[in-house]
Amino acid sequence: xxxxxxxxxxxxxxxxxxNYEISAGKLASQALTRAIENSKITKESIxxxxxxxxxxxxNSQASIGANCLRESNLKTPYVRIEAGNASGAAAFHQAYLxxxxxxxxxxxxxxxxxxxxFVNVGIVERILSSTIDYQWEFEMGATLTSLYAILTKAHxxxxxxxxxxxxxxxxxxxxxxxxxxxxxxxxxxxxDRFLKAKRIADPIGKFDPATYCDGSAAVILASEEFILQxxxxxxxxxxxxxxxASDNLALHHRDxxxxxxxxxxxxxxxxxxxxxKPENINVAEVHDSYPIGEILAIEDLGFFEKGEGGRAxxxxxxxxxxxxxxxxxxxxxxxxxxxxxxGIAQIIEIxxxxxxxxxxxxxxxxxxxxxxxxxxxxxxxxxxxxxxEEVKK
Amino acid sequence: xxxxxxxxxxxxxxxxxxNYEISAGKLASQALTRAIENSKITKESIxxxxxxxxxxxxNSQASIGANCLRESNLKTPYVRIEAGNASGAAAFHQAYLxxxxxxxxxxxxxxxxxxxxFVNVGIVERILSSTIDYQWEFEMGATLTSLYAILTKAHxxxxxxxxxxxxxxxxxxxxxxxxxxxxxxxxxxxxDRFLKAKRIADPIGKFDPATYCDGSAAVILASEEFILQxxxxxxxxxxxxxxxASDNLALHHRDxxxxxxxxxxxxxxxxxxxxxKPENINVAEVHDSYPIGEILAIEDLGFFEKGEGGRAxxxxxxxxxxxxxxxxxxxxxxxxxxxxxxGIAQIIEIxxxxxxxxxxxxxxxxxxxxxxxxxxxxxxxxxxxxxxEEVKK
Numbered sequence: 001x002x003x004x005x006x007x008x009x010x011x012x013x014x015x016x017x018x019n020y021e022i023s024a025g026k027l028a029s030q031a032l033t034r035a036i037e038n039s040k041i042t043k044e045s046i047x048x049x050x051x052x053x054x055x056x057x058x059n060s061q062a063s064i065g066a067n068c069l070r071e072s073n074l075k076t077p078y079v080r081i082e083a084g085n086a087s088g089a090a091a092f093h094q095a096y097l098x099x100x101x102x103x104x105x106x107x108x109x110x111x112x113x114x115x116x117x118f119v120n121v122g123i124v125e126r127i128l129s130s131t132i133d134y135q136w137e138f139e140m141g142a143t144l145t146s147l148y149a150i151l152t153k154a155h156x157x158x159x160x161x162x163x164x165x166x167x168x169x170x171x172x173x174x175x176x177x178x179x180x181x182x183x184x185x186x187x188x189x190x191x192d193r194f195l196k197a198k199r200i201a202d203p204i205g206k207f208d209p210a211t212y213c214d215g216s217a218a219v220i221l222a223s224e225e226f227i228l229q230x231x232x233x234x235x236x237x238x239x240x241x242x243x244x245a246s247d248n249l250a251l252h253h254r255d256x257x258x259x260x261x262x263x264x265x266x267x268x269x270x271x272x273x274x275x276x277k278p279e280n281i282n283v284a285e286v287h288d289s290y291p292i293g294e295i296l297a298i299e300d301l302g303f304f305e306k307g308e309g310g311r312a313x314x315x316x317x318x319x320x321x322x323x324x325x326x327x328x329x330x331x332x333x334x335x336x337x338x339x340x341x342x343g344i345a346q347i348i349e350i351x352x353x354x355x356x357x358x359x360x361x362x363x364x365x366x367x368x369x370x371x372x373x374x375x376x377x378x379x380x381x382x383x384x385x386x387x388x389e390e391v392k393k
Numbered sequence: 394x395x396x397x398x399x400x401x402x403x404x405x406x407x408x409x410x411x412n413y414e415i416s417a418g419k420l421a422s423q424a425l426t427r428a429i430e431n432s433k434i435t436k437e438s439i440x441x442x443x444x445x446x447x448x449x450x451x452n453s454q455a456s457i458g459a460n461c462l463r464e465s466n467l468k469t470p471y472v473r474i475e476a477g478n479a480s481g482a483a484a485f486h487q488a489y490l491x492x493x494x495x496x497x498x499x500x501x502x503x504x505x506x507x508x509x510x511f512v513n514v515g516i517v518e519r520i521l522s523s524t525i526d527y528q529w530e531f532e533m534g535a536t537l538t539s540l541y542a543i544l545t546k547a548h549x550x551x552x553x554x555x556x557x558x559x560x561x562x563x564x565x566x567x568x569x570x571x572x573x574x575x576x577x578x579x580x581x582x583x584x585d586r587f588l589k590a591k592r593i594a595d596p597i598g599k600f601d602p603a604t605y606c607d608g609s610a611a612v613i614l615a616s617e618e619f620i621l622q623x624x625x626x627x628x629x630x631x632x633x634x635x636x637x638a639s640d641n642l643a644l645h646h647r648d649x650x651x652x653x654x655x656x657x658x659x660x661x662x663x664x665x666x667x668x669x670k671p672e673n674i675n676v677a678e679v680h681d682s683y684p685i686g687e688i689l690a691i692e693d694l695g696f697f698e699k700g701e702g703g704r705a706x707x708x709x710x711x712x713x714x715x716x717x718x719x720x721x722x723x724x725x726x727x728x729x730x731x732x733x734x735x736g737i738a739q740i741i742e743i744x745x746x747x748x749x750x751x752x753x754x755x756x757x758x759x760x761x762x763x764x765x766x767x768x769x770x771x772x773x774x775x776x777x778x779x780x781x782e783e784v785k786k
Contacts, residue, residue: 060531061526062475062478062524062768067642070641077638078639079476080474080476081472081474081487082455082475083456083472083473084455085455093472097490097493097494097497102493103490103493130453133459135460138453244470244472245470246471247468248463248468249459375456380471
């Protein structure tokens with residue numbers, strides 16, 4: 001029983017890619033400052049800042065928020081939220097709870113990762129591997145990529161999903177990414193390039209995984225009461241549903257390899273909160289860290305029947321202005337994946353779509369958008385549903 | 394405007410100290426399992442678990458919750474909350490917001506740190522230093538202890554606080570700790586031992602700092618509605634106030650060295666939420682990582698006038714059944730300090746006092762208790778106020 005409403009009133013994002021020049025705190029501050037400007041509030045209105053970060057917060061400075069806030073010349077408190085590579089969405093959900101609690105009326109959420117700080121070879125790969133089961137998978141020699149290869153094979157075997165269908169996922173996302181000014185890769189890649197690439201963990205080829213990078217993304221959340229009292233705010237996108245769910249960490253402990261139980265469970269709750277059905281969603285940002293990730297997502301979120309995901313992508317049903325536009329931002333694949341920032345970047349893309357501010361990525365007709373952010377191979381999934389923009393006055 | 398109430402219905406804690414035998418996940422699971430048993434609910438009732446951890450969650454397994462829940466044979470989702478050495482209280486506050494949001498009715502909070510995992514010399518000291526300003530303090534050669542020495546000197550200079558008064562803090566806490574079965578050190582230490590100890594950062598002697606260790610502590614929180622529907626629950630301790638506040642990270646950026654602005658601010662909000670005054674508090678667990686920490690706390694929380702803290706301790710006003718009983722558990726000093734677990738251990742001590750279950754540590758008369766958990770030298774402070782136990786039926 002949710003008694004209050006929560007709205008996104010501003011967004012800010014940095015370029016995604018390699019950024020050796022500035023500190024994690026400064027990078028996060030850039031996104032936060034832009035979000036504050038975009039929301040048309042004074043920075044002193046922010047009561048607390050929720051920082052989503054997998055690893056930047058463990059690097060030299062505890063509670064990375066301290067750095068971010070100092071760089072932003074803000075004295076408000078902060079807390080870091082970590083949920084593997086779903087840390088961004090996790091921070092968003094916690095801030096959402098803060099607003100609904102009635103204790104806070106204006107909160108900032110900042111996703112940040114500065115992975116170029118980790119210059120030693122293999123460190124980031126080691127960090128990524130912390131999102132799989134250390135005891136049962138990592139210590140036995142598995143990696144995130146080798147486990148996604150298992151998920152890919154299972155889907156190919158059970159549903160005759162083809163390599164061509166899988167390759168269409170990054171092909172589409174790179175095409176979308178061309179129009180995203182903050183994306184790490186703004187160029188198309190041909191399907192042949194994917195198909196002819198050397199395999200790194202069969203059937204996953206070397207161009208298939210999304211690439212990690214530096215980046216930060218921030219949103220400002222506010223209550224209805226706060227918005228009514230701050231007349232300069234000219235955009236409010238309601239958060240209609242926000243939920244998360246978990247599954248066993250290790251693949252071999254799960255009931256199925258061809259669906260993500262956590263995605264299905266979190267989505268069911270989010271749809272119920274929003275009181276809508278999957279077919280009401282016009283645009284979604286999903287966790288395409290590997291091609292199979294997007295295919296599992298569009299099935300488990302209920303956009304297509306189980307096993308039909310590959311065909312849906314092949315037939316263009318997930319292209320911009322298709323049956324449901326998936327990853328208009330370019331997704332993790334083309335936008336780049338700064339872990340903690342990714343979940344917030346997804347929310348910003350949907351917010352811009354709902355505001356009609358997505359430029360060449362804008363879809364023609366929109367009522368509802370959804371985000372799906374996944375930890376590891378699906379041990380945790382966060383799902384958020386945003387609705388039509390309501391402009392005051 | 395807080396519309397719903399939140400209650401502590403169960404507690405669980407492990408022994409604090411060195412524990413090389415079991416993993417962080419297993420240790421956290423022990424505390425969680427005991428809290429579930431203590432609350433008389435089925436474990437399936439828990440909708441989500443909030444893990445407070447400074448560093449154990451960064452060690453090999455992202456979102457340490459995954460390990461804890463697997464060991465507990467639970468499939469509920471989890472999120473890790475990090476706020477330096479105030480991570481335990483931070484996780485508690487986030488779970489509290491979750492309950493007030495109306496979305497959750499039964500949540501677990503687990504504080505965990507397994508510092509004996511970090512066997513390399515200097516690693517834990519390095520972790521501790523991450524709670525001070527990396528750029529302006531750590532890189533210049535400061536440590537947490539050297540900065541607390543500055544805070545101690547400032548108080549001695551301005552208020553004539555003496556080394557004898559300072560030493561009475563750990564003397565009292567070690568005396569209290571004798572009666573705490575989970576404490577790392579259950580023995581008294583004479584005041585002479587403190588006074589004659591070699592100085593490690595003048596005026597701080599070698600026995601003054603609290604020691605880090607392994608440990609886990611858990612509480613179960615529930616809404617009024619949930620409690621009404623679960624007849625086996627026989628104890629509910631209401632959370633009357635919960636707040637946090639921040640200050641500049643570096644000491645030289647602060648306005649004062651003789652008070653913690655973050656403590657004063659967080660306490661003011663918590664007292665307002667609870668609608669009580671400092672003099673209503675009968676027992677408090679405060680962050681005595683160094684003796685000056687406890688003296689600053691009892692002043693900044695409003696128990697004694699600024700500058701009177703040293704005298705209050707000397708005169709026994711903070712002893713068990715004094716004007717206000719401080720750190721009846723033994724505090725960080727005698728109980729030991731497993732960073733993320735400390736904030737929850739403080740809450741458990743106050744809960745046991747309110748339940749009348751504190752054994753030899755029990756104070757004679759109690760209406761309200763308070764906890765104060767600090768990050769670093771006071772950049773962040775969390776304050777919680779708990780009230781009289783209400784037994785159902």
